[in-house]
Amino acid sequence: MTTEPATQAAPRAEGTPPSSSAAPVPGPAESRARARPAIVTVDDDPSVSRAVARDLRRQYGERYRIVRADSGPQALEALREMKLRGDRVAVLLADFRMPAMNGIEFLEQAMDLYPAARRVLLTAYADTTAAIDAINVVDLDHYLLKPWDPPQEKLYPVVDALLEAWVGTDHDTAAETRVVGHRWSARSYEVRDFLARNQVPYRWYLSEEPEGARLLAAAEASPDALPVVITPDGVTLTDPTDAELAGRVGLSTTPTEDFYDVVVIGGGPAGLGSAVYAASEGLRTVLVERMATGGQAGQSSRIENYLGFPDGVSGAQLTDRARRQAVKFGAEVLTTRDAVALEVNGPARTVRFDDGQEISAHAVVLATGVSYRQLAAPGVSEFTGRGVFYGSALTEAPSCSGQDVYIVGGANSAGQAAMHFARHARRVTLVVRGPSLEASMSHYLIQQIAAVDAITVRTCTEVVGVEGDGHLERITLRNSASGETETVDTHWLFVFIGAAPRTSWLDGVLHRDERGFVLAGPDLIVDGLRPSGWALDRDPYHLETSVPGVFVAGDARAESVKRVASAVGEGAMAIALVHRYLEKR
Incomplete structure (x- = not known):
């Protein structure tokens, strides 16, 4: 197996040397290589994996990096690191029959990281039905039957068309939008949430970390005036409004007609x-x-x-x-x-x-x-955006790794959030005011929650207080049946308590x-x-x-x-x- 530059665990681009821990900053050759978009291929058969990479490299190696992996999880790890670096991915090719994670499952998760990347499933003739089904599941662009020889007739025309379509999409503004802020700054969270929900990829830097400090110095921005957004064209925005931010990242804000x-x-x-x-x-x-x-x-x-x-x-x-x-x-x-x-x-x-x-x-x-209605417990407004969030706040999920998360609500939105945060958190607790989930949550979701050991459901319970020093550190729970209260430590409270019309x-x-x-x-x-x-x-x-x-x-x-x-x-x-x-x- 080959190794991706900058990591020992993930795949690497074909023809590039492994990284050195003594050289964390990419050199000129590596920077030029990363500037090229990537074509990622995943196959658990080493001979097939090498053959796909060889054929792709021959035709596209000068313009694209060819990244190969021998399993879905390994490829996803590589994609996550590429996403953090701001690398672009043009095409994903995945074999259907792979252990642990098949090609459809891989492509489905890869879409969350690179939704604009074109998706191809490599499949045998016996699996064409699964390939056709994948068109709906992962918005599949094409499926290729193995073997694809000669590539000039069966592989290159397909990839050419996909690359042409990808080049025509708006994918290139992502890599250079950077946000520098404080971990527990409510406005820093709001800026990140705004960008994420508008499908504007960005890089997030903590102001107290070296790279964040370097960006602030380069932008001549004060660490006391956060968040700072550095746009793709190099303009620095200090604590911008949503409208200012939208105008700078390419979102339309003004109608063309009256x-x-x-x-x-x-x-x-x-x-x-x-x-x-x-x-x-x-x-x-x-x-x-x-x-x-x-x-x-x-x-x-x-x-x-x-x-x-x-x-x-x-x-x-x-x-x-x-x-x-x-x-x-x-x-x-x-x-x-x-x-x-x-x-x-x-x-x-x-x-x-x-x-x-x-x-x-x-x-x-x-x-x-x-x-979502506002939680009425004392102290909640003080910590909104600093540990207390309304809605799932998916941008915060990776930060919850290994920690305890509390979710207030008993409807589908709360259940879906619990399932998502359970992938990251040590323990997820659903705080439900009613006696059960049956009255407000879909049956399929109740079954899924019951099957996840990391999720606990506390019924007849409500949040009656929150505390912390600058950010959320503790919440107080009360059991409505017994009247007993309990204070628990947590930095994360997500609220889904009914809806009020706008x-x-x-x-x-x-x-x-x-x-x-x-x-x-x-x-x-x-x-x-x-x-x-x-x-x-x-x-x-x-x-x-x-x-x-x-x-x-x-x-x-x-x-x-x-x-x-x-x-x-x-x-x-x-x-x-x-x-x-x-x-x-």
């Missing part, structure tokens, strides 16, 4: 579903998101009950595909735009933002979703229920009477609100089913109703 056919507010599954269907049907579409596409679903480590993904899919993967799909059809996607008002101006519907700007459209789809900005404009969820369609008809102010001679359409031409989809709608599939379906259905509204105005 008027659209449809404005979609919210970029979760419902909003993305609306944007895809609206744009694909020729409507001038803009999707407006206050932070990042995906919503709560985008923060899920694994969604296993979504149609078409029998082995599950991460929320980031699912929403990134949906976003790219919407953009492909021509939808604009704007981030860091917070809607604060909705107005009716004749046939136009106008959305105003917190900075005073506005956009108008014939129709509006409200897909604002929900946010609809306060619609107060006085739309009819909402007592909890703030938007009423629509039949729910607006009371004793056979249409809602007050309704001027049309028809009843509101199924997802139409009390303002004609304004529709609601997903979790923000009253009595909605809080599932990803139903949100996507409502988003698509809303566009069908938008068409009906536009035709009959």
Whole structure:
């Protein structure tokens, strides 16, 4: 087996020498080699592995590094190190039949590290059914039958096409975005979370470590003014706002037009579903998101009950595909735009933002979703972002290695987070206020949790206090049945305690229920009477609100089913109703 530069455990690029522990800084030759994107091949048969690497090196060795591994876990370790270095990966080729981890399982996990890399499965003729199934599971780009001789006919044309497609994607901004901050700085966490949720890869440096200090010195930035973000073009941003950060890392924040056919507010599954269907049907579409596409679903480590993904899919993967799909059809996607008002101006519907700007459209789809309720225990607000986090905060998972993690909540989002953090933490404790998980969590997830020894479920329990010196160090738990309290040591508390709709900005404009969820369609008809102010001679359409031409989809709608599939379906259905509204105005 060969060895990757800079590590003794992972594979190395073909033709490069092993590293020396006395030379931690890459030399000029190694730096030039790493500047080339990589083609990674994985096969447990040494002769096949060498043959694949040989054929790839002959054709692509001058432009790409060829990295080979003889197992999935070994290749994943290499990919993790390459990701930390900011290396780029263009193509992943994996053999299907490998012990411990087959090719499909490897590609599925590799997607989390390099979602833009093109994926190829090497398979025998008898395994073509598995290869076809992998098209849905890992969004497979191609499968190759072994043997692939002659490569000029069977291998190179396939790889040429994949490399051409990869080069056309936006993959090159990742390596140079760097963030320097303090471990327990709430704003440092918020910046990292913003970049991660917007699929903007970055490198994270602690200010007190040598490399972080060197970056601060090079940027002439004060260690007291954190976080510091160094953009790909070398611009230094000190404690930037989300809008400043978005503008510098290539995210769209300004609409290209003043008027659209449809404005979609919210970029979760419902909003993305609306944007895809609206744009694909020729409507001038803009999707407006206050932070990042995906919503709560985008923060899920694994969604296993979504149609078409029998082995599950991460929320980031699912929403990134949906976003790219919407953009492909021509939808604009704007981030860091917070809607604060909705107005009716004749046939136009106008959305105003917190900075005073506005956009108008014939129709509006409200897909604002929900946010997690705040934990009311004393001290929580002081430690938010410094040990207390709302949502899964996946960027923090590696930092929890070998430590105790507490998760508050009993619904699917809390269960998915527990399964994810159990891969890293020593012990994960689910703190559930109710007597069991059955009332709020899917059966499949309850079974999975029961099978993981590292996860403990404490029912009839709530967090009543948090303490620490500068960051979370202890929490106090109370058993509601016995009244007994217990203080436990932990640096990590993740909160999933119900949802409140993001609809306060619609107060006085739309009819909402007592909890703030938007009423629509039949729910607006009371004793056979249409809602007050309704001027049309028809009843509101199924997802139409009390303002004609304004529709609601997903979790923000009253009595909605809080599932990803139903949100996507409502988003698509809303566009069908938008068409009906536009035709009959």
